Amino acid sequence: MIRKKSYGHPFDTEAVVGSYTPLDGPLPFLTEEGGGRFSCPLDEDAVVYGLGENVRGINKRGWIYENACSDNPNHREDARSLYGAHNFLVVDGAQRFGVFVDYPGKVTFDVGYTDSSVLTIQTEEPDLTLYLIDGDSPEDIIRQFRSLVGRSYIPPKWAFGYGQSRWSYMTADEVREVAARYREAGIPLDAIYLDIDYMEGYKDFTVNQDAFPDLSGLSAELKEQGIRLVPIIDAGVKIEPGYPVYEEGVRQGCFCKDEDGADFVAAVWPGRVHFPDVLNEDARRWFGGYYKVLLEQGIEGFWNDMNEPAIFYSEKGLENAFAQIDTYRTENLDIHTYGALQGLVAGLKNSPEDYRSFYHRHKDGLVRHDRVHNLYGYNMTRAAGEAMEALEPEKRILLFSRSSYIGMHRYGGIWTGDNLSWWSHILLNLQMMPSLNMCGFLYTGADLGGFGGDTTEDLLLRWMALGIFTPLMRNHSATGTRRQELYRFPHVEAFRQIVSLRYVLLPYLYSEYMKAALGDGMYFRPLAFAYPEDAFARRVEDQLMVGESVMIAPVYQQNARGRYVYLPERMKLVRFGGSHQAGQNVLETVQEELLEPGHHYIDVALDEVVFFLRPGHLVPVSRGGRCVADVDFTHLKLLGYPEGGCPYELYDDDGFRKDYDDPAHITRIRVDGSGAIHTEGTAGKEIQWL
């Protein structure tokens, strides 16, 4: 049951679309302390799940999180906030409940940080809505929550293929070369991402005609090879007379305003910019309309960046800084003044003062940005999502964002931003996934190989072995770092096997994704959700369930030759890759071994991928392909237990249309006691044992 209680004058975030019961009396589970402050005791055994995109573990207990969307490329253990604000958590202890804090400004969750036995929630201002959910299990609570906030975004099937990105693909020829070298190396690929350098002067919806003289042609040429181009779109619109997006925006009053009512000036990549006022419906429609410029050039996917929104500096901030800097000129710069001087420049970026100095024209009146800060990325992506609905009503378009708030999960996915080529960030990637899924963000993934810093081949191999399970599977890195396209490394064959395995597993992974999206479920789950009675499983922080049949336990330590894995029940270890022949289909490298429950040290070579198959469960696989369109989803192989067990519901569709609920997409697979495979459904799947 979901109960709602509002305080003060809450802003309508439009996160909630489902039904609930209003509550007049006192809150259950939480103590109201007044002033937007709520608390509850945490008993010793309580586990706290949720908070979406944040650092630290699956169990969020033991840290303080400040959900305020921020362009923070330092995903260190002490970060309190990243790009998203996902204010939903589940306490699973003596009390079991979920709480969604629907409040668009900063919310602090002190999850046993100040006092290990207390959870405190504090909103910046006391105008908010709480949704409290009770249920039989965390999963039950999560399902109710998800029905409250609406169905998760579903990308086209090709977006489940592997994508190569890099900040610094400067020309069409460079992009062609990436495609060619992937094809030459026999490594599957479905997308190449275009970062800011495809634009003319970092201006949204323009294409640099010297570097990319014929984007339509390039996009058609690559599509022939099964590869799609996915350009980036930034939040800031460059101020430049003659640039139509700027001129139209000014004319139609579609930009955020400063306190004097003038268009607010900030600076990002192109220098000075205005921000589209995406909290305003008209401005949203106006900005969204421009995506058409790229759709018309054959583009079928976008990633929205810098939409916290990130601000390098504001006009006023800069003036103040220059004025201040001058006063230091004559000083003996000591420990204090030197620090202050440094802070002056560093503090220009994403300054809270700037966020307090501009306004949105929302339907309910003028609202100062900082009060609704966490809704900007959400509404930028909503602008794009609504535009796609209008422009391409029959076709799925890939869309994901950097910044987000719950509600945005209906319009697009997210990637987890600027991580680093650090071993610890493989684990961070894993731990973030179920928290994001809980909050509705199913189409997610990290920059595989690490964005900042120099990658190494072994790190990339291990990270890819996790990445083949994440719905968004993209290798991305920052300009200036070591190049990390897979064909650049000595063990190309190992990368070929690992990426090929993604395409082999696609029938299962896609089916599990779609079932999670359509049924308000989770694609990645903590072990505790699958094994609620198992006290050890409840504390596992480095293994995950992927769909209903598979458990993964990736290696995330440098020079480790394997790792300890906890098996809550008897499971089949499935191993791919390893000592294979060059060019061999990765399917033929499969090895299986039954393992007893308990702790095992599992050897995993750098060129291998292992996962664990639950007893009686099934995993349908394909023979793979060099892109999603190549994969034969009709003639499938089955991994599992010939002695029979649970039936499997396979979801499949054409991957483009939006007829998700058509029952023809479901095939029921059942194995009888003699090992014979039976299928039911109209999709015509032909399935045999592997």
Ligand code: MIG
């Ligand atoms: O401040 O467009 O997170 O993926 O490569 C950097 C350049 C701006 C941040 C994104 C990153 C992208 C980069 N952008």
